[in-house]
Amino acid sequence: MRKLVVTENMTLDGVIDMTEGWFDPLAEDVDQSDIIAANTEHQEAADALLVGRHTFETFREFWPKQTDDPTGVSDYLNAVHKYVVSSTLHDPGWQNSTVLRGPLIDKVTALKQASGRDIVATGSIQLVHALIAANLVDEYRLFVFPLVVGRGARLFESVKVNMELLETRPFVSGAVLLRYAAQ
Template identity: 40%
Template sequence: MRTLMVTAFVSLDGVVQAPGGPDEDRDGGFTHGGWAAPYIDDEVIARATGFAARADALLLGRRTYEEFAATWPLAPADDPIGSRWAAVRKYVASRTLTSVSWQNSTLLDGEVPNAVAELKKSEGGEIQVHGSGQLVQTLLAHDLVDELHLVVIPVLVGSGKRLFGSGTLPGRFDLVAAATTRSGIVVGRYARAGGLTYGAVGPETGNW
């Protein structure tokens, strides 16, 4: 079974909308686009490069696919992330696209949850989801996410699309790796660890 990892730049208050630029996603009149950019330094880029090298495939929603397809091919030939994205198979979840032209791209057939579940059963390595907020909500609601790679930026955005919506299923994750950067970012990698567990803590329980 292939591992499906969701990676996201996320603010302290859970916003994932348009971290990279003003015009990335203005849905809902969002005016804070680019909130993560001031924190992206050479250290963060080096970490992103190492992370990208692990990807065997990308799974993208329509908006993120179109953004990637319009920008990453412009990267220099020796750019490690751009060359990796060009090489790997890219699976696109969209109800509106009828074709995809970026090399090694394929439109998913049928309902997204079923198509992704079958994709995870196929031969290959890690499947990475970048951006694709609406797609991530679908994956979480159908328990298809195996790992979370969260790049937490020390800002409060206040409005915008959140990483975890009302359809998120309860569950536990183990912290696999963690690091901080000079710019104040906290990077965490979490692996799914089963269902949510419960307990009690306080002086009256003896667990204090």
Template identity: 35%
Template sequence: MRTLTVAAFISLDGVIQAPGGPEEDPGGDFRFGGWIVPYADEASGQAINELFAQPFELLLGRRTYDIFAAYWPGKNDHPIGDLFNRVAKHVATHRPDTLDWQNSHALKGNLADAIRVLKQQDGPRLLTQGSSDLVRQLLAAGLVDELRLMTFPVVLGRGKRLFGDDALASAFTLAHSITTPAGVLISRYERSGEVRTGSFEDVD
């Protein structure tokens, strides 16, 4: 059985839309595309390289797939491009016949059930990038084992968010964290069961 990791660039108010550039996802008249660029430094680049250092297969929503498929093919001279071109890509899509990027496979049937089947198989971990709609469905179904978050010191006010109101209540343990010189908090959280509650009246 393999695990599922959600990796995301996220603002202080939970937005993950269009972090890399103005044209990435302008949906909903989002006007802050490229909001992570001013914070890029060697430390954040190293964290991204470490994320991809262990074997993985990509799990993508259709919009993110299309963005990646328009950019990465042919860029095998780039370390991430070489990886993305080689690994298997599992895609949530209603248009399976249009998956032209090499090693791309459409998820069939009910999305949550299809991902449960993937997780039960042998193989490397499943890793999401972007794919906000898909990620919210994964969180609602309780399928996420690990969160790799790069939290940027900015409030965007609007945009697609990582967590929806239907996310399954779950506890996570902070396994590792660092802060970059630019003020980006890089954190790794591992799922650790159900949410625990209590009352301060019971504390001596």
């Protein structure tokens, strides 16, 4: 069975939404080569991306337009099979995209049971909260940045999640990757 991996960029205080503008994936003033290498490893282990409609539309409007992307994210997102959970989106308008409708647990369970590599969920706060509540997440890959923003949506809100630490990896920028298996 495939693993469902939640990958999030977050602040020290657990904020994952970007409304405060604290995260720039293409920032040139910080050495991100080690983070890019870690992301490349994760991309090679996955062949599916699971997102909610809002994150999908944000990605669709930004990443395909990046012609000089040193991170490799645009190439990955254009190539990977994207599954977008939405009851309102009809034409995804991005290659390799499928709209998932119907009961979330059934759809995600079917994806996990299909052959393939990891399924990565990122961004998509409401979707990720629902996946956590349904106990569908197998692994968390948390890129924690040395910043406190004080407000915003957090990854874990009013839910208990038992985890086993798999890896810690510090980066030159001061960010740290924390990998956990859900238990």
